[in-house]
Amino acid sequence: MKAVVAHEYGAPEVLKLEQIPRPEPNEEEVLVRVIASGVNPADPLTLSGKYAREFGTHLPLIPGYEIAGVVEKTGANVTKLKVGDAVYGYPTFGGGWADYITVKEWEVAVKPKSLNFVEAAAVPMGALTAWQALVDVAKLQPGQTVLIHGGSGGVGSFAIQIAKARGAQVIATASTANQDLLKQLGANVAVDYTKTKFEDVAKDVDAVLDPVGKETLARSYGVVKKGGIVMSLVARPDPAEIKKRGIRGAGISVHPDSEDLGEIAQLIDAGKIKPIVTQVLPLSEAIAAQQQAATHHTRGKVVLRIADEPKA
Structure with missing residues (x-):
C-alpha cells in the first residue's frame, strides 16, 4: 500500500511516499481503507520529534490524525462496527496518510451521512x-x-x-x-x-x-x-x-472518543455544524500540506484525498 513515511525527525521535507505492507487488525481493531485524511498542526509537531518524548511515538512514522474511510476487516472483539461501514475518527498515534490504517473501535464512529469522505476527514480532531x-x-x-x-x-x-x-x-x-x-x-x-x-x-x-x-x-x-x-x-x-x-x-488535551464523535455526527446531520474545507490535495503533495499546517494560519481545513469517493 502507499503511505507517507518519515524515517527521521525534522522538517516536512523528510517525508517520503513509499510502498509498505498493509497492516492487519488485532482483536480490538478494525482495518480501515482510508479515503481522505485531514491535515493538522499536530502533524509537524509529531514530525519534529516533540511527541516522541511526550507520548512515546517512534520512527518510522506516518502522519495523519484524522481519517474518513471504509471498514475492510474487523477484529474478533469488535462489536459496534462491521465490514462496509463508512467511518471517521482520530487515530491516537496518527497513521492516516496511507491507503489503510488499523484503529481501535473507540477511535472512530460512523461517518455523518450528510458529509462526503473529504468533508468528514476535516472534522475529528x-x-x-x-x-x-x-x-x-x-x-x-x-x-x-x-x-x-x-x-x-x-x-x-x-x-x-x-x-x-x-x-x-x-x-x-x-x-x-x-x-x-x-x-x-x-x-x-x-x-x-x-x-x-x-x-x-x-x-x-x-x-x-x-x-x-x-x-x-x-x-x-x-x-x-x-x-x-x-x-x-x-x-x-x-x-x-x-x-x-x-x-x-x-x-485542554484532546483524546479520541467514539461517543463524542457520534454526538458530533448527529449535530452535523442536523445542520448545526459544518466543516470548512479550503483545499484538497493528493497524497503526493503531503509535504506542501505539512508546510501549510505548520504556519497555524490556515483558514478552515486542508485535506489529503487518498482514494476516490466510493460509489453509493
Missing part, C-alpha cells in the same frame, strides 16, 4: 477538541457567553458552531480577511484582532477558549467573570492569575 473543551470541561450552558480566539481555524471554527448549537453567545476573534467567516459560522460578535483589542469588546464572559497562548492567554484572564473558566490548547493557565481572579483554568 478539531471538533473533538472544541467539544471536549466546551461541553466536557466548561459545561457550557444556554445563555452563557464564550470568547473563542482564532475562530477561523481548525478548532475555532468548530467551537463557534458547537457553542451556538448549545445556545451560547459567541464572541470570536480572527484577522481582517476572516471576519466574514466568523459571521458565516454564527458568531454573535466578530473581533478583528489586527484593529481592535478583544478585551475592549469581551467583558465578563463565562469561558475563553485559547489556541494561541502567550500574550493572548495573558490578556484573557481579565475578561472572565468570577467562577468562569479559561481553557488553553497550548499552555497551562497561570495558577496565580486563576487564584487572584477567582476563576478556573484548564489545559
Whole structure:
C-alpha cells in the first residue's frame, strides 16, 4: 500500500511516499481503507520529534490524525462496527496518510451521512477538541457567553458552531480577511484582532477558549467573570492569575472518543455544524500540506484525498 513515511525527525521535507505492507487488525481493531485524511498542526509537531518524548511515538512514522474511510476487516472483539461501514475518527498515534490504517473501535464512529469522505476527514480532531473543551470541561450552558480566539481555524471554527448549537453567545476573534467567516459560522460578535483589542469588546464572559497562548492567554484572564473558566490548547493557565481572579483554568488535551464523535455526527446531520474545507490535495503533495499546517494560519481545513469517493 502507499503511505507517507518519515524515517527521521525534522522538517516536512523528510517525508517520503513509499510502498509498505498493509497492516492487519488485532482483536480490538478494525482495518480501515482510508479515503481522505485531514491535515493538522499536530502533524509537524509529531514530525519534529516533540511527541516522541511526550507520548512515546517512534520512527518510522506516518502522519495523519484524522481519517474518513471504509471498514475492510474487523477484529474478533469488535462489536459496534462491521465490514462496509463508512467511518471517521482520530487515530491516537496518527497513521492516516496511507491507503489503510488499523484503529481501535473507540477511535472512530460512523461517518455523518450528510458529509462526503473529504468533508468528514476535516472534522475529528478539531471538533473533538472544541467539544471536549466546551461541553466536557466548561459545561457550557444556554445563555452563557464564550470568547473563542482564532475562530477561523481548525478548532475555532468548530467551537463557534458547537457553542451556538448549545445556545451560547459567541464572541470570536480572527484577522481582517476572516471576519466574514466568523459571521458565516454564527458568531454573535466578530473581533478583528489586527484593529481592535478583544478585551475592549469581551467583558465578563463565562469561558475563553485559547489556541494561541502567550500574550493572548495573558490578556484573557481579565475578561472572565468570577467562577468562569479559561481553557488553553497550548499552555497551562497561570495558577496565580486563576487564584487572584477567582476563576478556573484548564489545559485542554484532546483524546479520541467514539461517543463524542457520534454526538458530533448527529449535530452535523442536523445542520448545526459544518466543516470548512479550503483545499484538497493528493497524497503526493503531503509535504506542501505539512508546510501549510505548520504556519497555524490556515483558514478552515486542508485535506489529503487518498482514494476516490466510493460509489453509493
